[in-house]
Amino acid sequence: MARTTLFSPIQVRGQTFKNRVVIAPMCQYSAVDGMLNDWHLTHLNQFAMGGAGLVIMEATAVEKRGRITWGDSGLWSDAHMEPMRPIVQQVKARGAAIGIQLAHAGRKASISRPWEGDCPLSPREIAKGEVPWETVGASAVPFDEGWIVPHELSVSEIADMVDKWVDAARRAEKLGFDMVEIHSAHGYLSHSFLSPLSNRRSDAYGGDRNGRMRFTLEVVEAVRAAWPAEKPLFLRISCIDGKRDGWDIGDSVELARRAKALGVDVIDCSSGGIAGYGENTLPPATPGYQVGHAATIRREAEIMTQAVGLITDAAQAETILRSGAADFTALAREVLHNPYWARHAALALGERDAFDDWPVQYGHWLAMRSKGMFGGRAGDSDTENLKKAAD
DSSP, X not given: OOSSSTTSOEEETTXXXXXXXXXXXXXXXXXXXXXXXXXXXXXXXXXXXXXXXXXXXXXXXXXXXXXXXXXXXXXXXXXGHHHHHHHHHHXXXXXXXXXXXXXXXXXXXXXXOGGGTSSBOOHHHHHTTOOOOOOEESSSOOSSTTSOXXXXXXXXXXXXXXXHHHHHHHHHHHHTOSEEEEEEOTTSHHHHHHOTTTOOOOSTTSSSHHHHHHXXXXXXXXXXXXXXXXXXXXXXXXXXXXXXXXXOHHHHHHHHHHHHHTTOOEXXXXXXXXXXXXXXXXXXXXXXXXXXXXXXXXXHHXXXXXXESSOOSHHHHHHHHXXXXXXEEEESHHHHHOTTHHHXXXXXXXXXXXXXXXXXHHXXXXXXXXXXXXXXXXXXXXXXXXXXXXX
């Protein structure tokens, strides 16, 4: 029996997550033609071994134009399934649930990798064959000065785009993913429909808030219908644009209410990323700086939420959950520093039973360490000695 909320199981539909530690999707920009490889297997599997309850695969494009960079993951064809399959199998074999974030970069597509500038493709990238491609958006308004002007999607093209999300979700189900997250944050395609700063349309997909929410809600409804009823559906949103006259928390509460009615189970609460122009109103990125958004949406929309953003230590994560601000805590940068964060957090919080599923290969060495540091007896089992370490 867990002593803490962080390490208490939680059930969403038919899926039980063994704890509330989530590995947030982190783009690796290392795919080739959208295909994953051994880097991704190693990267994701380490978090499952590290004790996380849920590992979410990076933003995965639902069509080729939807990649952020040339190195982005994709699931726009059946061919993309095969290199993904062993990753899904390995993460689940290590005791974690695995999810996938289905995404389309929209007008923020066709740029260089972060370590190459994170900006429109330069002659350096073009010289090695990474040429720009057509981008699409809610309106023909570029993300910033010097960026590609996106093609404004027609109504028929919007319908086709919804179908691409559905096709990707069906492939994810065949692969055995435990959950799907729809990416509608950080200025990408779905978010660009939501925000008045990027959506200048005057048809049914623009204008007032109801019109601007239409595309996102159509994706939600279609994916939910295609995704198994017993499996959870998450929706990641930028709860605020962080720009004057942009999308705000009140808008997000209403979106969450309507998404819940269509079958979304958890709102993953991030912020920002909508545009390079406009007056910035985002608060400084301090520890837990987005938790308040998760709390507001959880309370006012009466839906589960996931908090993310500089969550770094066990006590902080436990406080977020115990206060009722969120149902899950997601980490990214901190677990790159320490993939075994979940196990160390359990130790810090005094969770004796958190060591029962240590890999036996590692448990042997940790038990030896515990004998010297924590008074374990030579006759004790590895698990018994590890539990002594938690006392």
